[in-house]
Amino acid sequence: MEVFRGKPMREQGRRPVRDQAGEQPWEIVPGGGVTTPLGFHAAGVACGIKRKGRDLALVTSVVPARVAAFFTTNEVKAAPVRVSMCHARKGIARAIVINSGNANAYTGVGGIRDALEMARFTAKLLRCRRSEVLVCSTGRIGRRLPMEKVCKGICRAWGRLSPEGGKDAALAILTTDTRPKEVALRFSLGPTEVVIGAMAKGSGIIHPRLATTLCIVTTNVAIEPQALYQCAWSGVAQSFNRILVDGATSTNDTLIVLANGLARNWPLGLRGEGTTLFQEALRRVLRMLARKILEDEEGITQVVEIVVRGAGSQREAELGARAVAQSVLVKCAWHAREPGWGRIMDALGCSGARVREELVDIFYNGVQMVRQGEPILVAQSRVRKMLSLPHLTVAVDLHVGKEEYSLLTTDLTAEYVRRNGRE
Amino acid sequence: MEVFRGKPMREQGRRPVRDQAGEQPWEIVPGGGVTTPLGFHAAGVACGIKRKGRDLALVTSVVPARVAAFFTTNEVKAAPVRVSMCHARKGIARAIVINSGNANAYTGVGGIRDALEMARFTAKLLRCRRSEVLVCSTGRIGRRLPMEKVCKGICRAWGRLSPEGGKDAALAILTTDTRPKEVALRFSLGPTEVVIGAMAKGSGIIHPRLATTLCIVTTNVAIEPQALYQCAWSGVAQSFNRILVDGATSTNDTLIVLANGLARNWPLGLRGEGTTLFQEALRRVLRMLARKILEDEEGITQVVEIVVRGAGSQREAELGARAVAQSVLVKCAWHAREPGWGRIMDALGCSGARVREELVDIFYNGVQMVRQGEPILVAQSRVRKMLSLPHLTVAVDLHVGKEEYSLLTTDLTAEYVRRNGRE
Numbered sequence: 001m002e003v004f005r006g007k008p009m010r011e012q013g014r015r016p017v018r019d020q021a022g023e024q025p026w027e028i029v030p031g032g033g034v035t036t037p038l039g040f041h042a043a044g045v046a047c048g049i050k051r052k053g054r055d056l057a058l059v060t061s062v063v064p065a066r067v068a069a070f071f072t073t074n075e076v077k078a079a080p081v082r083v084s085m086c087h088a089r090k091g092i093a094r095a096i097v098i099n100s101g102n103a104n105a106y107t108g109v110g111g112i113r114d115a116l117e118m119a120r121f122t123a124k125l126l127r128c129r130r131s132e133v134l135v136c137s138t139g140r141i142g143r144r145l146p147m148e149k150v151c152k153g154i155c156r157a158w159g160r161l162s163p164e165g166g167k168d169a170a171l172a173i174l175t176t177d178t179r180p181k182e183v184a185l186r187f188s189l190g191p192t193e194v195v196i197g198a199m200a201k202g203s204g205i206i207h208p209r210l211a212t213t214l215c216i217v218t219t220n221v222a223i224e225p226q227a228l229y230q231c232a233w234s235g236v237a238q239s240f241n242r243i244l245v246d247g248a249t250s251t252n253d254t255l256i257v258l259a260n261g262l263a264r265n266w267p268l269g270l271r272g273e274g275t276t277l278f279q280e281a282l283r284r285v286l287r288m289l290a291r292k293i294l295e296d297e298e299g300i301t302q303v304v305e306i307v308v309r310g311a312g313s314q315r316e317a318e319l320g321a322r323a324v325a326q327s328v329l330v331k332c333a334w335h336a337r338e339p340g341w342g343r344i345m346d347a348l349g350c351s352g353a354r355v356r357e358e359l360v361d362i363f364y365n366g367v368q369m370v371r372q373g374e375p376i377l378v379a380q381s382r383v384r385k386m387l388s389l390p391h392l393t394v395a396v397d398l399h400v401g402k403e404e405y406s407l408l409t410t411d412l413t414a415e416y417v418r419r420n421g422r423e
Numbered sequence: 424m425e426v427f428r429g430k431p432m433r434e435q436g437r438r439p440v441r442d443q444a445g446e447q448p449w450e451i452v453p454g455g456g457v458t459t460p461l462g463f464h465a466a467g468v469a470c471g472i473k474r475k476g477r478d479l480a481l482v483t484s485v486v487p488a489r490v491a492a493f494f495t496t497n498e499v500k501a502a503p504v505r506v507s508m509c510h511a512r513k514g515i516a517r518a519i520v521i522n523s524g525n526a527n528a529y530t531g532v533g534g535i536r537d538a539l540e541m542a543r544f545t546a547k548l549l550r551c552r553r554s555e556v557l558v559c560s561t562g563r564i565g566r567r568l569p570m571e572k573v574c575k576g577i578c579r580a581w582g583r584l585s586p587e588g589g590k591d592a593a594l595a596i597l598t599t600d601t602r603p604k605e606v607a608l609r610f611s612l613g614p615t616e617v618v619i620g621a622m623a624k625g626s627g628i629i630h631p632r633l634a635t636t637l638c639i640v641t642t643n644v645a646i647e648p649q650a651l652y653q654c655a656w657s658g659v660a661q662s663f664n665r666i667l668v669d670g671a672t673s674t675n676d677t678l679i680v681l682a683n684g685l686a687r688n689w690p691l692g693l694r695g696e697g698t699t700l701f702q703e704a705l706r707r708v709l710r711m712l713a714r715k716i717l718e719d720e721e722g723i724t725q726v727v728e729i730v731v732r733g734a735g736s737q738r739e740a741e742l743g744a745r746a747v748a749q750s751v752l753v754k755c756a757w758h759a760r761e762p763g764w765g766r767i768m769d770a771l772g773c774s775g776a777r778v779r780e781e782l783v784d785i786f787y788n789g790v791q792m793v794r795q796g797e798p799i800l801v802a803q804s805r806v807r808k809m810l811s812l813p814h815l816t817v818a819v820d821l822h823v824g825k826e827e828y829s830l831l832t833t834d835l836t837a838e839y840v841r842r843n844g845r846e
Contacts, residue, residue, distance in 0.1 A: 076772030076780045076796075106765060108781065108797050141765040142798040249773045328751060332840050342529060342564045349499030350672045357499045358531065373499075374531050375565040414837035417755050 032184020033166030036197040042165035044172030047153025049101035054172035056153035065260035068232035072253035078105035222261035239286035299415035316353035317405035323351030331412030359399040455607020456589030459620040465588035467595030470576025472524035477595035479576035488683035491655040495676035502534035645684035662709035665830040722838035739776035740828035746774030754835030782822040
C-alpha cells in the first residue's frame with residue numbers, strides 16, 4: 001500500500017501544542033458520515049427484506065484498508081458475526097455489506113452459508129477477495145435471509161456507490177431507530193488533514209429483535225495495525241462498553257474501523273503525539289455515537305450518568321456502577337421522580353464491590369442526598385425538579401479507595417416494558 | 424433442657440417406610456401457623472408505627488429454643504440484622520420481636536441502639552437474657568424508629584401472648600403484602616408428633632421500601648444444633664434462595680427457625696431417617712411460603728419456573744437459570760405473551776455458562792419451541808394460550824453436561840414498573 005509514504009513524524013507535533021493552548025485541535029464536519037473521509041464510497045438501497053424502507057447498505061474503500069473490528073461477547077453469535085470474525089483476522093478489507101430487517105441469527109449452518117454468499121457476491125462485484133468483505137446483519141431472528149432479494153440489493157447498491165452515499169447507508173442499517181446516527185470529525189496532522197467518519201445503529205429492543213448495535217467507522221489516516229487496534233479498543237472501552245440499558249448483549253453486535261491511509265501521513269505508530277491526537281478524536285466520535293444510541297432508546301425519558309468514585313479497585317468501581325445501572329428498582333424510582341437512594345445503596349451492597357455503609361456519599365447533579373450512609377433532608381420539590389431533567393448525574397463516593405468508573409444508562413418506564421413486549 | 428429425653432432412634436424408621444409405599448408421611452394443618460407447634464405463643468398489635476393496622480409482632484417459646492438463622496447477603500445490613508446476627512450466634516432464643524412500617528435501615532449508630540433496646544425491653548418482660556431475643560424490622564428506610572410507640576407496643580403484645588396469636592402475628596409483619604402467609608405441617612416421628620409452623624412476609628417493592636422477606640419457622644422437634652442448621656440451610660437453598668423477581672437483596676432479609684424440643688423425641692442427629700423426614704418436611708414448608716410470596720408479588724400476572732438442564736456444572740446451571748430469570752427482556756416478552764426464546768438464548772449466552780447454540784433445546788410447558796438452536800414453528804394461537812396461563816414452566820436443555828438447576832420467577836409488567844416507582 002502506497003499510504004506509507006508521507007511527511008516525517010515531527011511535523012505532527014504542532015496541533016497538540018496548540019491544543020494545550022486551549023484551542024480545539026479538531027472540528028466536527030456538519031452532516032458528515034462514513035463517506036466524508038477521502039476514498040470511501042457508500043450506498044443504501046431497498047431490496048425488500050423489510051416491508052418498507054432501505055434495508056441494504058454497502059460501504060467500500062477505493063484502496064484496501066486496515067481493519068480493527070470488535071464483536072459481541074455473547075457466546076451465541078449470529079452467522080454474519082462468525083463470518084466477519086474470520087475475515088477481519090486478515091487485517092485488510094475493501095468493503096462492508098450490511099442488511100437490516102433480518103439478523104441471520106439462529107439460522108444454523110444455512111445461515112453461515114448465506115453470510116458467506118453475501119461476502120462472495122460483493123467481492124465478485126468489487127473484484128477483491130471474499131475475505132476482504134465484512135458482513136453485518138440486524139433485524140428479526142430465527143429466519144433465513146431471502147438471498148435472491150439480498151443479491152439483487154447488493155447489485156443495486158454497488159451500482160449506486162458514491163462519495164455522497166453515506167446518508168443513504170446510515171438510513172439502510174436502521175431497524176427500530178427513530179433517526180440515523182452519523183458523525184464526522186476533521187483534524188490536522190501536521191500538513192495533512194485526517195477525517196474520521198462514522199455511522200451507528202441501535203435502539204429499542206422490540207421482540208423478537210435484540211438490541212443489535214452496529215457501528216462503522218471510516219478514516220483516511222495511515223496507521224500501523226497494532227496502533228489502529230489500540231486506538232479503536234481504547235475508544236470502545238470508553239464509549240460502547242459504557243452504555244447500558246437492559247444489560248442484554250445481542251448476538252449481532254459489531255463495531256468496525258476502516259483506515260485506508262489516503263491522508264498519506266507518516267503511518268502512526270503505537271506512540272507519538274499524532275497517535276494520541278487520533279486516539280482522542282476516535283474516542284470522541286465513538287462517545288458521540290454511543291450517546292446518540294441511548295438518546296434514541298424507545299420509551300425512556302432520562303439519560304443517567306452513573307459515576308462511582310473512591311472504590312477499592314477499578315474492577316470494584318465498575319461492578320458498583322453496573323450494579324446500579326442494572327437495578328430495575330433504581331430505574332423505576334428515577335422514572336417516578338423518586339430519589340431511590342436506598343435502592344442505590346442496596347444495589348451497591350450486592351455488587352461485589354467493597355462497601356462500608358457508614359462511609360458512602362451520594363450526589364444527584366451535585367446535590368448531596370446521602371452523607372455517610374444516612375439520608376440528608378432535601379426538599380421534595382427540589383428532588384422532583386432535578387429528576388425531571390432529561391440528563392441526570394448520579395455520583396457515588398464509596399470512600400474506600402481511589403478508583404473511579406462511570407457509565408451511561410436510562411430510566412425504566414412502563415412505556416419501555418409495553419414496547420419491548422410488543423411483536 | 425429436658426428435651427433430650429425420649430424414645431430410641433429405631434422407632435423413627437416406620438414413617439419413611441410407609442412413605443415409600445406412596446403414603447404422604449405428613450399432613451398440612453388447616454389454618455395453622457407459628458403457634459401450632461406446642462409451646463409457642465404469639466401476638467400481633469397496632470402501636471402506631473404504620474398509619475393503620477397491626478405493626479408489631481411477638482413470638483415466644485415457653486422454653487429456650489434452639490436457633491438457626493439466616494440473614495441477607497447484602498454488604499449493607501440494617502440495624503436489626505446486625506443485632507440478631509450477634510444474638511443468634513448463642514444458638515438459644517426465647518423470643519422474636521418484629522415491627523413493620525419502619526425497616527430501621529440506614530439509621531447509623533442510633534438505629535443499632537434502637538434495635539438493642541427492642542431486644543432489651545422484650546427480654547425484661549420475658550425475664551430472659553437480651554441475647555435470647557432476636558429482632559426483625561421491615562418498612563420505610565432512612566428513618567429512626569419511634570421507640571416510645573415500639574416499647575408500648577411490645578408491652579401490649581406481651582400482654583396478649585397466646586397459643587392462638589399466630590394469625591395476629593402474621594398480620595402484624597405485613598407491609599405491602601395483600602394477604603398473610605402462614606403454613607403448618609404435622610408428621611409422626613415414631614410415637615411422638617412433630618409440628619412445624621411458619622409465617623412469612625414479602626411482596627411489592629414500593630419505594631422507598633425494599634423487598635424485605637421475613638420468615639419465622641417454629642417447631643417442637645428436639646434436634647441437635649448442627650442438624651438443625653443443616654436441615655434449615657438445605658431448606659433455604661431449595662426455597663427462598665430460588666425465587667427471583669428483580670434480583671434485589673434487601674438490607675433486612677431474615678429467616679429464623681426455632682426448635683423448642685417439646686415433642687420430646689430422641690434429639691435428631693446429623694443422620695438418620697428421622698432427620699431426613701424432618702428435613703423434607705421443613706423444606707416443604709419453606710417452599711410453600713416462598714411460592715406464596717411470589718404469588719403475592721404486585722403487578723405480576725405469571726409465576727414462571729425456569730429449569731436449566733444438561734449444564735456442564737451445577738454452578739453453570741444456576742448461572743444460566745439466574746441470567747434468564749433476571750433478563751428484563753425475557754420477562755417483558757412473557758408478559759406480552761410472546762415466546763421470546765431468542766432472548767432466552769441471548770441471556771444464556773451472556774450468563775457465563777457453557778452454551779453451544781447448535782445443541783440447545785427449549786420447552787414451554789413441555790412444548791418444544793427450539794430444537795438444536797433453531798426455532799420450531801408453533802401455532803401463534805397455541806403459544807399465546809400457553810403464555811396466558813398463570814403458571815409457566817420454561818425448560819432449557821443445554822446438552823453439554825448432566826447438571827440441573829431450577830428457580831421461580833415472574834413476568835415483568837408495566838403495572839409493576841408503575842407501582843414500584845410510586846411513593
